[in-house]
Every structure is written in C-alpha cells, then in structure tokens.
Amino acid sequence: MRVLDGVHQIKSPGPASGSLSTNVYVVEGGDGHILVDSGWDTQESLWALQEGTKAANLKLRDIKKVVVTHIHPDHYGLSSKIKQVCGAQVAIHRVDAGFISPKYKDFADLLQKTEELLRQNGVPQDELPQLKEASLWMNKYVTPDSPDVMLEDGDVISNDSFQFRIFWTPGHSPGHICLYEKEKKFILTGDHVLYETTPHVGYNPLSGDNPLGDYISSLKKLQSLKVNYVLPGHGPLFNALGLRIEKILEHHEHRRRAILKSLRDGLKTAYEIAQKIPWMTDRGGIAFRDLPVWDKRMAVTETLAHLKLLLEEGGVSNVAMDGASLYIAKD
Ligand SMILES: [Zn+2]
Numbered sequence: 129m130r131v132l133d134g135v136h137q138i139k140s141p142g143p144a145s146g147s148l149s150t151n152v153y154v155v156e157g158g159d160g161h162i163l164v165d166s167g168w169d170t171q172e173s174l175w176a177l178q179e180g181t182k183a184a185n186l187k188l189r190d191i192k193k194v195v196v197t198h199i200h201p202d203h204y205g206l207s208s209k210i211k212q213v214c215g216a217q218v219a220i221h222r223v224d225a226g227f228i229s230p231k232y233k234d235f236a237d238l239l240q241k242t243e244e245l246l247r248q249n250g251v252p253q254d255e256l257p258q259l260k261e262a263s264l265w266m267n268k269y270v271t272p273d274s275p276d277v278m279l280e281d282g283d284v285i286s287n288d289s290f291q292f293r294i295f296w297t298p299g300h301s302p303g304h305i306c307l308y309e310k311e312k313k314f315i316l317t318g319d320h321v322l323y324e325t326t327p328h329v330g331y332n333p334l335s336g337d338n339p340l341g342d343y344i345s346s347l348k349k350l351q352s353l354k355v356n357y358v359l360p361g362h363g364p365l366f367n368a369l370g371l372r373i374e375k376i377l378e379h380h381e382h383r384r385r386a387i388l389k390s391l392r393d394g395l396k397t398a399y400e401i402a403q404k405i406p407w408m409t410d411r412g413g414i415a416f417r418d419l420p421v422w423d424k425r426m427a428v429t430e431t432l433a434h435l436k437l438l439l440e441e442g443g444v445s446n447v448a449m450d451g452a453s454l455y456i457a458k459d
C-alpha cells in the first residue's frame with residue numbers, strides 16, 4: 129500500500145494466527161530501494177514482501193539497503209534472508225548489533241541471567257521456568273547475522289530520492305533507531321512511538337541500567353521535530369507526533385503513581401507490585417494473574433523499569449532480603 133509518494137507499507141504477518149503483524153516500509157529510489165524493517169523470518173513474511181513490492185510495481189531484488197529499527201524478531205528476523213535474496217546491505221545501530229549474538233546465538237547466559245533477575249524480583253519458584261523461557265519460541269523466527277553497516281546517531285541513510293537522518297532512541301531496545309526525512313517531514317518510528325499501544329519498556333539483562341529513563345529522554349528528543357506523518361512499526365499511521373508523545377509520557381506518569389501507591393503499605397518486590405497495578409491487553413484491562421505468560425514477564429520487567437527510574441530519581445529505595453530485592457517509597 130502506497131502511504132506517501134515513493135513510500136510503500138507492507139503488512140508482514142506474525143508467525144502465529146492472531147499474532148501482531150509488522151509494518152515494513154519500502155522507500156523507492158532509482159539507485160535502489162531502502163527497506164525499513166524486515167518482519168519475522170517466515171515464508172509468509174517473505175511472500176508478503178514479494179507480493180507487496182510487486183503490487184507497488186517494484187522489484188524485490190532492487191532493495192539495496194535494509195535498515196533495522198531494532199533487533200526484536202518482528203523487525204530484524206528476516207533481514208539476513210533478504211540480504212541473501214537481494215544482496216542488500218543490512219544496517220543496524222551499533223548497540224543492538226552487539227546484542228545479536230547474546231540474544232539469538234549464545235543465549236544460555238542470557239537465560240540464566242533472566243532467571244536470576246526474575247527470582248531476585250520475587251517471581252515464585254513454580255512460575256520461574258515458564259517466565260524465564262517465555263520469549264524463547266521467537267528465536268526460531270530469526271536468522272541471526274552481523275550487520276554490514278553499524279549505525280550511529282546522526283548518520284544519514286539515503287537513496288537518490290530520500291535522505292534519512294538516524295535518531296538513536298534507546299528505551300524499547302537499547303539500540304533502537306528512528307529514521308527522519310526532514311525535507312519531506314515524515315518519520316519512521318519502529319516500536320519507539322506507536323499510536324494504539326504504549327511501547328513496552330522493560331528492565332532486563334540487556335536493557336542497560338535505566339531503560340525507562342533512556343526511553344523518556346528519547347521521546348523528548350523527537351518532540352520538537354517538524355513531522356506531518358508518522359510511520360510506525362505496528363498499527364495505523366498518524367500525524368500528531370508531539371501529541372502522541374505527550375500521551376505516552378502521561379501513561380508513564382500514571383503508572384509511576386500507581387507503583388508509588390502500591391508501596392504505601394510497606395516493602396514489596398517488583399513481582400508483588402506488578403500484581404497491584406492495572407494492566408492492559410488488546411482486549412482491555414486485565415488482572416496480573418490472568419495475563420498470558422509472556423505478558424506477565426513484560427509486566428514484571430516494566431514494573432522494574434519504573435522502579436529503576438524511581439531509584440535514580442530518589443522516589444524509592446531498595447534493600448536485599450534473603451536474596452530478594454524489596455522496594456519502599458521514600459515518603
Ligand atoms: Zn520491539
């Protein structure tokens with residue numbers, strides 16, 4: 129589907145029925161097209177890409193660059209296969225490039241660290257194996273390979289029709305990037321800013337010390353950009369970038385208050401706090417105990433991301449007790 133002059137959006141299907149599709153974008157150029165994000169590594173995704181380019185009267189083999197906004201499977205998974213098919217160069221931010229191997233190749237260490245982290249933060253023994261391995265199934269939809277180009281903030285990716293400035297926007301993933309076309313006033317935001325959902329920002333062994341602090345700074349970095357169209361990695365296109373950023377910031381302010389409120393009656397682990405705050409799914413509000421296992425882990429790591437930011441700002445303090453990390457509000 130053509131979304132702007134020379135820019136086509138293709139819905140790349142999720143690997144399971146009912147799973148989220150990814151928006152990938154083909155940006156036309158006479159000297160080669162740029163593909164932004166690749167979708168999961170499945171036959172259906174490659175098929176969708178082939179059909180999508182055909183429908184736009186373009187050729188798959190004319191894709192010369194694949195820019196990956198971040199290395200989550202739904203954005204990065206198929207990039208190596210596209211490289212094989214088209215000979216395209218794959219470009220990823222240096223920080224996320226460094227996580228390809230620990231996340232998708234030698235992941236035993238990551239699994240162990242994840243287990244320790246979850247245990248420390250109050251996940252009960254009987255839930256640990258499930259929560260620890262909640263994302264493992266996704267690895268089979270990724271072909272991990274090192275990128276050809278390591279991106280840095282401020283780099284420029286272009287063809288003869290478009291010129292994108294790379295904005296490093298850590299938070300959702302430590303090496304997340306957005307691509308800004310200044311002259312044509314549009315931005316591709318990956319999972320950094322979405323319209324219908326609040327992007328997941330969790331504390332995990334690869335997230336850095338304060339991912340939510342990073343995320344909020346990254347949101348503010350985009351607030352003053354002149355943008356007429358936002359092309360996100362999931363869900364609908366939209367135009368009021370500044371307004372949407374305000375809404376996301378508001379959401380985090382609410383959650384921060386809910387977390388502090390949950391600490392009024394005493395010390396708690398992140399897992400106990402996560403049980404006290406409201407969670408949303410696509411189908412509306414849901415109690416923590418009813419969340420599917422992957423969402424449950426995200427709820428715990430999101431709570432932790434808030435606690436890390438609160439620790440840094442001095443809103444809470446924490447203490448280690450019998451191997452568990454307990455939090456308390458400071459006033
Ligand atoms: Zn993502």
Ligand SMILES: [Zn+2]
Nearest residue numbers: 200202319361
């Ligand atoms: Zn995504």
